[in-house]
Amino acid sequence: MEKVHKDTLIGVIDAGTRTVKFCVFRPGHTKEIAEHTVDIVTHTPQEGWSEQDPKEILSAVRKCIENVVQQLGLEAINIITLGITNQRETTILWDKTTGEPLYNAIVWNDIRTDSTVDIILAKVPDNNTNYFKNICGLPISPYFSAFKIKWLMHFAPQVKKAIKAETCLFGTVDTWILWNLTGGAKGGKHYTDVTNASRTFLMNIELLTWDPLLLHTFKIPANILPEIKSSSEIYGRVARGFPLENVRISSILGNQQASLVGQRCLKEGQAKNTYRSGCFLLYNTGISKVQSTHGLVTTVAYKFGSKPAVYALEGSVAVAGAAMKWLRDNMGFMGDIQKETESLAQEVFNTGDVYFVPAFKGLYAPYWRKDARGIICGLTAFSTKQHIIRAALEAVCFQTRDILEAMNKDCGIPLTKLHVDGKMTVNSLLMQLQADISGMPVVRAQSQDITALGTAMAAGAAEGIKAWEIYSEERELVPSDTFLPTSTESERDARYTKWKMAVQRSLGWALAKKSSVMTEERYKLLASIPCGLYVIGSFGLIALSEYLSPTS
Numbered sequence: 001m002e003k004v005h006k007d008t009l010i011g012v013i014d015a016g017t018r019t020v021k022f023c024v025f026r027p028g029h030t031k032e033i034a035e036h037t038v039d040i041v042t043h044t045p046q047e048g049w050s051e052q053d054p055k056e057i058l059s060a061v062r063k064c065i066e067n068v069v070q071q072l073g074l075e076a077i078n079i080i081t082l083g084i085t086n087q088r089e090t091t092i093l094w095d096k097t098t099g100e101p102l103y104n105a106i107v108w109n110d111i112r113t114d115s116t117v118d119i120i121l122a123k124v125p126d127n128n129t130n131y132f133k134n135i136c137g138l139p140i141s142p143y144f145s146a147f148k149i150k151w152l153m154h155f156a157p158q159v160k161k162a163i164k165a166e167t168c169l170f171g172t173v174d175t176w177i178l179w180n181l182t183g184g185a186k187g188g189k190h191y192t193d194v195t196n197a198s199r200t201f202l203m204n205i206e207l208l209t210w211d212p213l214l215l216h217t218f219k220i221p222a223n224i225l226p227e228i229k230s231s232s233e234i235y236g237r238v239a240r241g242f243p244l245e246n247v248r249i250s251s252i253l254g255n256q257q258a259s260l261v262g263q264r265c266l267k268e269g270q271a272k273n274t275y276r277s278g279c280f281l282l283y284n285t286g287i288s289k290v291q292s293t294h295g296l297v298t299t300v301a302y303k304f305g306s307k308p309a310v311y312a313l314e315g316s317v318a319v320a321g322a323a324m325k326w327l328r329d330n331m332g333f334m335g336d337i338q339k340e341t342e343s344l345a346q347e348v349f350n351t352g353d354v355y356f357v358p359a360f361k362g363l364y365a366p367y368w369r370k371d372a373r374g375i376i377c378g379l380t381a382f383s384t385k386q387h388i389i390r391a392a393l394e395a396v397c398f399q400t401r402d403i404l405e406a407m408n409k410d411c412g413i414p415l416t417k418l419h420v421d422g423k424m425t426v427n428s429l430l431m432q433l434q435a436d437i438s439g440m441p442v443v444r445a446q447s448q449d450i451t452a453l454g455t456a457m458a459a460g461a462a463e464g465i466k467a468w469e470i471y472s473e474e475r476e477l478v479p480s481d482t483f484l485p486t487s488t489e490s491e492r493d494a495r496y497t498k499w500k501m502a503v504q505r506s507l508g509w510a511l512a513k514k515s516s517v518m519t520e521e522r523y524k525l526l527a528s529i530p531c532g533l534y535v536i537g538s539f540g541l542i543a544l545s546e547y548l549s550p551t552s
């Protein structure tokens, strides 16, 4: 191990759903010294689909590193190591001989794989969503990578071809970046870490290896999968042609696990909630796995080198900040989310009994209902956009309460406070609503970069840099402020009961989808498609019915 110099710096690539960022930390400090962020375009070729260009992600990584290196000037030479943190579950398949993606990245919140879920459900006794939970910790849901891989294997001919030729590789976003940074087709390292692997639906959560039964169920060949490593070890060096050539890469963490580390929730019983597009609450259960019976998932929290893996219970919420984007972009309720959400919601004192369930793509934890769809209920002639914006903020808090209720039931020991981070937490009204709806103090981290910080800490640990005292019990090292509940228990419970009524009304909505396809869309198509395409359409239907047959 190289001697650590006092000017040592650690770089972090944070490849999120909406943005890619590169930032640099000085060991022991919680605030980054330089950063650059680039937005990533998400394509929606069909309703419910969500794709990104893997090459755009890579070029954003390059641009961000180049920009920060330029900002730091000569100091950049002190960056001795890099960490990678990433949006999880997002699935990329590429050709290892050319380095070319075989399809766009299918993003974690894409729901095209609903039919794949039905195929897998049809194979298990009683259509039991939790049938494989003992093996991989996860319920059957379009969220996880295996369903996306299976979809690609069926619907993308180029994927079929590459699998047959044994040139296809699979990776989540961490693996795609690592493989390319370490040489790509010329010897790139095809690794992932345990936290990302635990989100694929293919890893045995006990053994931390790819599980043969799951691979067989999905008919996924083992030779496309990366090797599973710990979250903190030296994986390789940046290859020639990339900025920061020869610098070691020494941590990989899924972004929600990274913020658990950054929040220093390193002891059993500590939890954090990160509010971004989605919202993810992770509860550290130590080296023992807790199997949830209330709709949470069991996931790997982190594994530092050869130390035992630490587990977490996770409550994943698909739509949190994304609902604000929808109110801005689709409803035109505001122009600037950051500047206007809080002030508009504060123009009213409550939601006027309006409830908003933003189940745009079904509901994740604790419901796991892909047939749910968004609803706004309780509208009256007095309802205004301000009420709806406030209801959207409350929806984030109610969804968090759903998770907290499930966690308390699974763990037995209720949380006494909630540590929070993520861009949405700048909204102080949201923080107060969260304290009032959950009835517990909400402790807000004063840094926006908790995810990157956790990744830097893990990279530092692999390099023997102990500056953050990662195993210290002193959580107060993360500067924070606290919001205390101002509601009574009966007020809280009355409102929560109403929320549950609203959730009930959102369930099952998508089951009626078929009838709408047979009416509007069909007739729109009949009016516009030249006759040759009917033939392609019927071939498509035959392919789809074969795919959906229980034997496939």
Ligand SMILES: Nc1ncnc2c1ncn2[C@@H]1O[C@H](COP(=O)(O)OP(=O)(O)O)[C@@H](O)[C@H]1O
Residues within 6 Å of the ligand: 016, 017, 018, 019, 275, 276, 277, 278, 320, 321, 322, 323, 324, 325, 337, 338, 339, 341, 342, 422, 423, 424, 426, 427
């Ligand atoms: N002041 C605010 N109040 C409410 N929501 C906000 C506020 N600022 C940002 N948001 C929401 O938070 C989310 C920020 O997401 P971001 O950190 O960019 O991560 P990602 O989209 O990668 O999850 C966006 O969905 C945005 O709508």
Ligand SMILES: O=P(O)(O)OC[C@H](O)CO
Residues within 6 Å of the ligand: 015, 016, 017, 018, 086, 087, 088, 089, 108, 254, 255, 256, 276, 277, 278
């Ligand atoms: O990039 P974010 O913050 O939307 O995180 C997405 C999660 O990792 C999905 O599981």
